[in-house]
Amino acid sequence: MEVFEAMKERRSxxxxxxxxxxxxxxxxxxxxxxxxxxxxxxxxxGFIVVTAQDVKEKIFSEADRCRKWALEKSxxxxxGGYGLDFLKSAPAIIAITGDPKKTGVDMxxxxxxxxxxxxxxxxxxxxxxAAHALGLGSLWFTFFDKKAIREILxxxxxxxxxxxxxxxxxxxxxTPAPRKDVKKKTIYIR
Amino acid sequence: MEVFEAMKERRSxxxxxxxxxxxxxxxxxxxxxxxxxxxxxxxxxGFIVVTAQDVKEKIFSEADRCRKWALEKSxxxxxGGYGLDFLKSAPAIIAITGDPKKTGVDMxxxxxxxxxxxxxxxxxxxxxxAAHALGLGSLWFTFFDKKAIREILxxxxxxxxxxxxxxxxxxxxxTPAPRKDVKKKTIYIR
Numbered sequence: 001m002e003v004f005e006a007m008k009e010r011r012s013x014x015x016x017x018x019x020x021x022x023x024x025x026x027x028x029x030x031x032x033x034x035x036x037x038x039x040x041x042x043x044x045x046g047f048i049v050v051t052a053q054d055v056k057e058k059i060f061s062e063a064d065r066c067r068k069w070a071l072e073k074s075x076x077x078x079x080g081g082y083g084l085d086f087l088k089s090a091p092a093i094i095a096i097t098g099d100p101k102k103t104g105v106d107m108x109x110x111x112x113x114x115x116x117x118x119x120x121x122x123x124x125x126x127x128x129x130a131a132h133a134l135g136l137g138s139l140w141f142t143f144f145d146k147k148a149i150r151e152i153l154x155x156x157x158x159x160x161x162x163x164x165x166x167x168x169x170x171x172x173x174x175t176p177a178p179r180k181d182v183k184k185k186t187i188y189i190r
Numbered sequence: 191m192e193v194f195e196a197m198k199e200r201r202s203x204x205x206x207x208x209x210x211x212x213x214x215x216x217x218x219x220x221x222x223x224x225x226x227x228x229x230x231x232x233x234x235x236g237f238i239v240v241t242a243q244d245v246k247e248k249i250f251s252e253a254d255r256c257r258k259w260a261l262e263k264s265x266x267x268x269x270g271g272y273g274l275d276f277l278k279s280a281p282a283i284i285a286i287t288g289d290p291k292k293t294g295v296d297m298x299x300x301x302x303x304x305x306x307x308x309x310x311x312x313x314x315x316x317x318x319x320a321a322h323a324l325g326l327g328s329l330w331f332t333f334f335d336k337k338a339i340r341e342i343l344x345x346x347x348x349x350x351x352x353x354x355x356x357x358x359x360x361x362x363x364x365t366p367a368p369r370k371d372v373k374k375k376t377i378y379i380r
Contacts, residue, residue: 001192001193002191002192002193003191003192003193003195003196003319003320003323004218004222004320004323005193006193007222007225007226007316007319007320008225010225010227012227027372027373028194030372030373030376031372032194032197033372034369034370034372034375035197035198035200035369036197036315037200037202037315037318037330039332041367041368043369043370043375045375046375046376046377047372047375047376047377048376048377048378048379049376049377049378049379050379051378051379051380052379052380055379066295066299069298070295070298070299073298074295074298076295079295104332105256105260105264105266105269105333106332106333108259108260108263108264109256109260109335114304114307115332117304117307117308117311118307118308118310118311118314118332118352118353119311120308121307121308121309121311121312121315122311122312122314122315122318122330124308124312125226125227125311125312125315125316126197126315128227128312129193129197129319130193130194130197133193133194140227140312142229142294142296142305142308143295143296145299153379162308163308177231178231179224179225179233180224180233182217182220182221182223182224182237183217183220185224185233185235185236185237186220186236186237186238186239187236187237187238187239188238188239188241189238189239189240189241189242189245189343190241190242
Protein backbone atom coordinates (compact mmCIF):
# COMPACT_ATOMS: atom_id res chain seq x y z
CA MET A 1 0.00 0.00 0.00
CA GLU A 2 1.17 3.50 -0.84
CA VAL A 3 2.41 5.40 2.24
CA PHE A 4 0.18 8.51 1.93
CA GLU A 5 -2.84 6.28 1.34
CA ALA A 6 -1.98 4.27 4.47
CA MET A 7 -1.66 7.42 6.58
CA LYS A 8 -4.84 8.95 5.22
CA GLU A 9 -7.07 5.87 5.27
CA ARG A 10 -6.07 4.44 8.65
CA ARG A 11 -8.99 4.67 11.08
CA SER A 12 -9.42 3.96 14.76
CA UNK A 13 -11.32 0.68 14.83
CA UNK A 14 -13.59 -0.28 17.75
CA UNK A 15 -15.40 -3.22 16.18
CA UNK A 16 -13.40 -6.34 15.43
CA UNK A 17 -14.26 -9.68 13.90
CA UNK A 18 -13.08 -12.55 16.09
CA UNK A 19 -11.02 -14.12 13.29
CA UNK A 20 -7.53 -14.69 14.76
CA UNK A 21 -4.55 -12.66 13.56
CA UNK A 22 -1.76 -14.95 12.37
CA UNK A 23 1.67 -14.94 14.00
CA UNK A 24 3.29 -13.90 10.74
CA UNK A 25 1.09 -10.81 10.54
CA UNK A 26 1.88 -9.91 14.14
CA UNK A 27 5.58 -10.28 13.38
CA UNK A 28 5.34 -7.95 10.36
CA UNK A 29 3.60 -5.35 12.52
CA UNK A 30 6.26 -5.63 15.23
CA UNK A 31 9.03 -5.40 12.64
CA UNK A 32 7.43 -2.16 11.40
CA UNK A 33 7.48 -0.85 14.98
CA UNK A 34 11.19 -1.60 15.21
CA UNK A 35 11.95 0.64 12.22
CA UNK A 36 10.86 3.75 14.10
CA UNK A 37 13.53 6.30 14.97
CA UNK A 38 14.66 6.62 18.59
CA UNK A 39 17.08 8.78 20.58
CA UNK A 40 20.63 7.50 19.98
CA UNK A 41 18.98 4.53 18.19
CA UNK A 42 18.39 2.98 21.62
CA UNK A 43 15.17 1.29 20.47
CA UNK A 44 13.54 1.68 23.89
CA UNK A 45 10.43 -0.39 23.07
CA GLY A 46 9.21 -3.78 24.22
CA PHE A 47 6.06 -5.68 23.18
CA ILE A 48 3.63 -7.98 24.95
CA VAL A 49 1.30 -9.76 22.54
CA VAL A 50 -1.92 -10.80 24.28
CA THR A 51 -4.24 -13.33 22.66
CA ALA A 52 -5.30 -15.11 25.88
CA GLN A 53 -9.01 -14.45 26.43
CA ASP A 54 -8.79 -14.29 30.23
CA VAL A 55 -6.10 -11.62 30.05
CA LYS A 56 -8.12 -9.58 27.53
CA GLU A 57 -11.06 -9.79 29.98
CA LYS A 58 -8.83 -8.42 32.75
CA ILE A 59 -7.78 -5.53 30.51
CA PHE A 60 -11.46 -4.89 29.76
CA SER A 61 -12.35 -4.84 33.48
CA GLU A 62 -9.56 -2.39 34.25
CA ALA A 63 -10.54 -0.10 31.36
CA ASP A 64 -14.19 -0.24 32.42
CA ARG A 65 -13.23 0.68 35.97
CA CYS A 66 -11.27 3.66 34.57
CA ARG A 67 -14.22 4.64 32.37
CA LYS A 68 -16.58 4.79 35.37
CA TRP A 69 -14.04 6.67 37.43
CA ALA A 70 -13.40 9.20 34.64
CA LEU A 71 -17.13 9.64 34.06
CA GLU A 72 -17.51 10.61 37.70
CA LYS A 73 -14.45 12.86 37.64
CA SER A 74 -15.15 14.59 34.31
CA UNK A 75 -18.93 14.56 34.02
CA UNK A 76 -18.45 13.77 30.30
CA UNK A 77 -21.73 12.03 29.56
CA UNK A 78 -20.48 10.19 26.45
CA UNK A 79 -18.28 8.12 28.75
CA GLY A 80 -21.43 6.57 30.22
CA GLY A 81 -22.30 4.97 26.91
CA TYR A 82 -18.77 4.28 25.69
CA GLY A 83 -18.65 0.53 25.13
CA LEU A 84 -15.34 -1.21 25.66
CA ASP A 85 -16.33 -4.66 24.43
CA PHE A 86 -13.74 -4.41 21.65
CA LEU A 87 -11.12 -5.14 24.31
CA LYS A 88 -12.67 -8.58 24.72
CA SER A 89 -13.38 -9.23 21.05
CA ALA A 90 -10.16 -7.94 19.46
CA PRO A 91 -8.23 -11.09 18.54
CA ALA A 92 -4.95 -9.55 19.67
CA ILE A 93 -3.86 -6.70 21.91
CA ILE A 94 -0.22 -5.63 21.82
CA ALA A 95 1.07 -3.69 24.82
CA ILE A 96 4.01 -1.39 24.11
CA THR A 97 6.38 -0.72 26.97
CA GLY A 98 9.20 1.82 27.09
CA ASP A 99 12.52 1.77 28.90
CA PRO A 100 13.09 5.16 30.63
CA LYS A 101 16.85 4.43 30.78
CA LYS A 102 16.95 4.45 26.96
CA THR A 103 15.84 8.04 26.53
CA GLY A 104 18.98 9.55 25.01
CA VAL A 105 20.67 12.78 25.99
CA ASP A 106 17.44 14.20 27.41
CA MET A 107 18.10 12.11 30.51
CA UNK A 108 20.37 14.94 31.60
CA UNK A 109 17.83 17.69 31.04
CA UNK A 110 15.56 18.95 33.80
CA UNK A 111 12.32 18.72 31.85
CA UNK A 112 13.61 15.78 29.84
CA UNK A 113 13.38 12.05 30.03
CA UNK A 114 10.45 11.68 27.63
CA UNK A 115 12.36 10.89 24.44
CA UNK A 116 11.85 7.14 24.96
CA UNK A 117 8.08 7.70 25.15
CA UNK A 118 8.07 9.72 21.94
CA UNK A 119 10.04 6.97 20.20
CA UNK A 120 7.54 4.36 21.43
CA UNK A 121 4.70 6.52 20.10
CA UNK A 122 6.43 6.67 16.69
CA UNK A 123 6.74 2.86 16.81
CA UNK A 124 3.01 2.62 17.60
CA UNK A 125 2.20 4.81 14.59
CA UNK A 126 4.26 2.46 12.39
CA UNK A 127 2.22 -0.44 13.83
CA UNK A 128 -1.07 1.24 12.85
CA UNK A 129 0.15 1.93 9.33
CA ALA A 130 1.44 -1.64 8.98
CA ALA A 131 -1.82 -3.08 10.32
CA HIS A 132 -3.85 -1.01 7.86
CA ALA A 133 -1.62 -2.01 4.95
CA LEU A 134 -2.11 -5.67 5.96
CA GLY A 135 -5.90 -5.29 5.94
CA LEU A 136 -6.40 -5.05 9.69
CA GLY A 137 -8.17 -2.53 11.87
CA SER A 138 -6.34 -1.16 14.90
CA LEU A 139 -6.94 1.06 17.90
CA TRP A 140 -4.50 3.00 20.06
CA PHE A 141 -5.84 2.49 23.57
CA THR A 142 -4.44 4.23 26.65
CA PHE A 143 -7.33 4.20 29.03
CA PHE A 144 -5.84 2.26 31.92
CA ASP A 145 -4.09 2.85 35.18
CA LYS A 146 -0.37 2.11 34.75
CA LYS A 147 -0.12 0.20 38.01
CA ALA A 148 -3.09 -2.05 37.17
CA ILE A 149 -1.85 -2.82 33.66
CA ARG A 150 1.60 -3.64 35.06
CA GLU A 151 0.02 -6.25 37.31
CA ILE A 152 -2.23 -7.73 34.62
CA LEU A 153 0.59 -8.09 32.10
CA UNK A 154 3.48 -8.72 34.50
CA UNK A 155 5.43 -5.73 33.19
CA UNK A 156 9.00 -5.32 34.45
CA UNK A 157 8.93 -2.56 37.14
CA UNK A 158 11.71 -0.74 35.29
CA UNK A 159 9.60 -0.38 32.13
CA UNK A 160 6.74 2.07 31.50
CA UNK A 161 3.48 0.95 29.85
CA UNK A 162 2.99 3.36 26.93
CA UNK A 163 -0.13 2.08 25.19
CA UNK A 164 -2.16 -0.85 23.93
CA UNK A 165 -2.78 -1.55 20.26
CA UNK A 166 -5.93 -3.58 19.60
CA UNK A 167 -5.71 -5.55 16.37
CA UNK A 168 -8.03 -7.55 14.17
CA UNK A 169 -10.14 -7.57 11.05
CA UNK A 170 -12.61 -4.69 11.20
CA UNK A 171 -16.17 -5.86 11.92
CA UNK A 172 -17.53 -2.97 9.85
CA UNK A 173 -16.30 0.22 8.22
CA UNK A 174 -14.84 2.46 10.92
CA THR A 175 -16.11 6.03 10.71
CA PRO A 176 -13.61 8.56 9.37
CA ALA A 177 -12.70 11.22 11.94
CA PRO A 178 -12.68 14.69 10.37
CA ARG A 179 -9.42 16.62 10.35
CA LYS A 180 -8.89 20.31 10.93
CA ASP A 181 -7.02 22.18 8.21
CA VAL A 182 -3.35 21.98 9.25
CA LYS A 183 -2.78 25.32 7.51
CA LYS A 184 -4.68 26.91 10.39
CA LYS A 185 -2.29 25.23 12.81
CA THR A 186 0.84 26.41 11.03
CA ILE A 187 3.00 29.52 11.45
CA TYR A 188 5.79 30.37 9.02
CA ILE A 189 9.01 32.12 10.08
CA ARG A 190 10.60 33.09 6.77
CA MET B 191 6.19 4.85 -2.17
CA GLU B 192 5.10 1.62 -0.53
CA VAL B 193 4.48 2.03 3.20
CA PHE B 194 6.78 -0.75 4.48
CA GLU B 195 9.54 0.49 2.18
CA ALA B 196 9.08 4.03 3.56
CA MET B 197 9.26 2.80 7.16
CA LYS B 198 12.29 0.58 6.52
CA GLU B 199 14.32 2.96 4.34
CA ARG B 200 13.78 6.19 6.28
CA ARG B 201 17.07 7.32 7.86
CA SER B 202 18.08 10.06 10.25
CA UNK B 203 19.77 12.61 8.01
CA UNK B 204 22.42 15.01 9.36
CA UNK B 205 23.79 16.32 6.09
CA UNK B 206 21.53 18.46 3.95
CA UNK B 207 21.95 20.16 0.59
CA UNK B 208 21.00 23.83 0.77
CA UNK B 209 18.42 23.51 -2.04
CA UNK B 210 15.18 25.03 -0.67
CA UNK B 211 12.17 22.85 0.09
CA UNK B 212 9.09 24.10 -1.77
CA UNK B 213 5.97 25.27 0.07
CA UNK B 214 3.91 22.55 -1.61
CA UNK B 215 6.23 19.87 -0.26
CA UNK B 216 6.07 21.35 3.23
CA UNK B 217 2.27 21.38 3.01
CA UNK B 218 2.17 17.70 2.01
CA UNK B 219 4.36 16.83 4.98
CA UNK B 220 2.15 18.84 7.35
CA UNK B 221 -0.98 17.24 5.91
CA UNK B 222 0.57 13.83 6.61
CA UNK B 223 1.17 14.94 10.21
CA UNK B 224 -2.49 15.87 10.55
CA UNK B 225 -3.58 12.32 9.66
CA UNK B 226 -2.04 10.91 12.84
CA UNK B 227 -4.40 9.56 15.48
CA UNK B 228 -4.91 11.54 18.68
CA UNK B 229 -6.88 11.14 21.92
CA UNK B 230 -10.54 12.01 21.23
CA UNK B 231 -9.36 13.21 17.80
CA UNK B 232 -8.30 16.45 19.46
CA UNK B 233 -5.40 16.95 17.02
CA UNK B 234 -3.25 18.60 19.68
CA UNK B 235 -0.41 19.60 17.30
CA GLY B 236 0.78 22.92 15.96
CA PHE B 237 3.62 23.64 13.52
CA ILE B 238 6.18 26.40 13.13
CA VAL B 239 8.00 26.24 9.80
CA VAL B 240 11.39 27.94 10.01
CA THR B 241 13.28 28.86 6.88
CA ALA B 242 14.75 32.17 8.14
CA GLN B 243 18.53 31.77 8.38
CA ASP B 244 18.92 33.97 11.48
CA VAL B 245 16.38 31.85 13.38
CA LYS B 246 18.09 28.61 12.32
CA GLU B 247 21.36 30.11 13.64
CA LYS B 248 19.69 30.79 16.99
CA ILE B 249 18.44 27.19 17.15
CA PHE B 250 21.99 26.05 16.36
CA SER B 251 23.47 28.19 19.14
CA GLU B 252 20.97 26.87 21.66
CA ALA B 253 21.60 23.25 20.61
CA ASP B 254 25.36 23.79 20.79
CA ARG B 255 25.02 25.25 24.27
CA CYS B 256 23.04 22.13 25.26
CA ARG B 257 25.65 19.89 23.68
CA LYS B 258 28.47 21.43 25.73
CA TRP B 259 26.37 21.33 28.88
CA ALA B 260 25.44 17.67 28.32
CA LEU B 261 29.06 16.77 27.54
CA GLU B 262 30.07 18.15 30.92
CA LYS B 263 27.16 16.49 32.70
CA SER B 264 27.40 13.07 31.02
CA UNK B 265 31.08 12.72 30.19
CA UNK B 266 29.98 11.13 26.88
CA UNK B 267 33.01 11.88 24.72
CA UNK B 268 31.18 11.55 21.38
CA UNK B 269 29.24 14.70 22.29
CA GLY B 270 32.52 16.64 22.02
CA GLY B 271 32.76 15.89 18.31
CA TYR B 272 29.04 15.90 17.51
CA GLY B 273 28.63 18.55 14.83
CA LEU B 274 25.35 20.43 14.72
CA ASP B 275 25.95 22.38 11.52
CA PHE B 276 22.97 20.66 9.92
CA LEU B 277 20.76 22.98 11.99
CA LYS B 278 22.18 25.88 9.99
CA SER B 279 22.25 24.16 6.61
CA ALA B 280 18.89 22.34 6.65
CA PRO B 281 16.66 24.41 4.34
CA ALA B 282 13.70 24.03 6.68
CA ILE B 283 13.15 23.17 10.33
CA ILE B 284 9.61 22.45 11.49
CA ALA B 285 8.91 22.78 15.20
CA ILE B 286 6.03 20.68 16.49
CA THR B 287 4.19 21.99 19.52
CA GLY B 288 1.56 20.19 21.58
CA ASP B 289 -1.42 21.50 23.50
CA PRO B 290 -1.54 19.88 26.98
CA LYS B 291 -5.25 20.74 27.25
CA LYS B 292 -5.94 18.43 24.29
CA THR B 293 -4.74 15.25 25.94
CA GLY B 294 -8.00 13.32 26.15
CA VAL B 295 -9.34 11.42 29.12
CA ASP B 296 -5.86 10.97 30.57
CA MET B 297 -6.11 14.54 31.85
CA UNK B 298 -8.05 13.08 34.76
CA UNK B 299 -5.48 10.41 35.58
CA UNK B 300 -2.76 10.92 38.14
CA UNK B 301 0.10 9.74 35.97
CA UNK B 302 -1.62 10.96 32.83
CA UNK B 303 -1.55 14.02 30.68
CA UNK B 304 0.94 12.70 28.14
CA UNK B 305 -1.50 11.54 25.45
CA UNK B 306 -1.10 14.80 23.55
CA UNK B 307 2.67 14.28 23.43
CA UNK B 308 2.27 10.74 22.12
CA UNK B 309 -0.10 12.00 19.41
CA UNK B 310 2.43 14.66 18.41
CA UNK B 311 5.13 11.99 18.22
CA UNK B 312 2.88 9.92 15.91
CA UNK B 313 2.40 13.04 13.77
CA UNK B 314 6.19 13.49 13.65
CA UNK B 315 6.62 9.90 12.48
CA UNK B 316 4.12 10.57 9.66
CA UNK B 317 6.20 13.63 8.73
CA UNK B 318 9.36 11.53 8.46
CA UNK B 319 7.64 8.94 6.29
CA ALA B 320 6.11 11.63 4.08
CA ALA B 321 9.48 13.41 3.74
CA HIS B 322 11.20 10.18 2.76
CA ALA B 323 8.47 9.35 0.22
CA LEU B 324 8.92 12.84 -1.26
CA GLY B 325 12.67 12.32 -1.66
CA LEU B 326 13.79 14.36 1.35
CA GLY B 327 16.01 13.57 4.28
CA SER B 328 14.76 14.39 7.78
CA LEU B 329 15.96 14.39 11.36
CA TRP B 330 14.01 14.28 14.62
CA PHE B 331 15.86 16.73 16.84
CA THR B 332 15.08 17.27 20.52
CA PHE B 333 18.30 18.59 21.90
CA PHE B 334 17.19 21.94 23.23
CA ASP B 335 16.01 23.53 26.42
CA LYS B 336 12.24 24.07 26.22
CA LYS B 337 12.41 27.56 27.68
CA ALA B 338 15.08 28.69 25.20
CA ILE B 339 13.26 27.25 22.17
CA ARG B 340 10.05 28.92 23.33
CA GLU B 341 11.80 32.27 23.27
CA ILE B 342 13.51 31.72 19.93
CA LEU B 343 10.31 30.64 18.18
CA UNK B 344 7.81 32.74 20.14
CA UNK B 345 5.85 29.68 21.23
CA UNK B 346 2.55 30.30 23.03
CA UNK B 347 3.22 29.71 26.80
CA UNK B 348 0.26 27.29 26.88
CA UNK B 349 1.85 24.99 24.28
CA UNK B 350 4.70 22.51 24.79
CA UNK B 351 7.59 22.24 22.31
CA UNK B 352 7.74 18.54 21.38
CA UNK B 353 10.47 18.34 18.76
CA UNK B 354 12.11 19.81 15.69
CA UNK B 355 12.10 18.12 12.31
CA UNK B 356 14.98 19.17 10.06
CA UNK B 357 14.15 18.81 6.38
CA UNK B 358 15.97 18.96 3.09
CA UNK B 359 17.55 16.99 0.30
CA UNK B 360 20.15 14.64 1.77
CA UNK B 361 23.71 15.82 1.05
CA UNK B 362 24.87 12.19 0.97
CA UNK B 363 23.58 8.73 1.79
CA UNK B 364 22.69 8.66 5.50
CA THR B 365 24.10 5.62 7.28
CA PRO B 366 21.54 2.94 8.14
CA ALA B 367 21.24 2.41 11.89
CA PRO B 368 21.14 -1.31 12.74
CA ARG B 369 18.02 -2.66 14.40
CA LYS B 370 17.79 -5.24 17.16
CA ASP B 371 15.62 -8.26 16.46
CA VAL B 372 12.15 -7.29 17.74
CA LYS B 373 11.50 -10.97 18.49
CA LYS B 374 13.93 -10.60 21.38
CA LYS B 375 11.87 -7.67 22.65
CA THR B 376 8.55 -9.53 22.47
CA ILE B 377 6.67 -11.65 25.00
CA TYR B 378 3.56 -13.65 24.05
CA ILE B 379 0.65 -14.22 26.45
CA ARG B 380 -1.40 -16.89 24.68
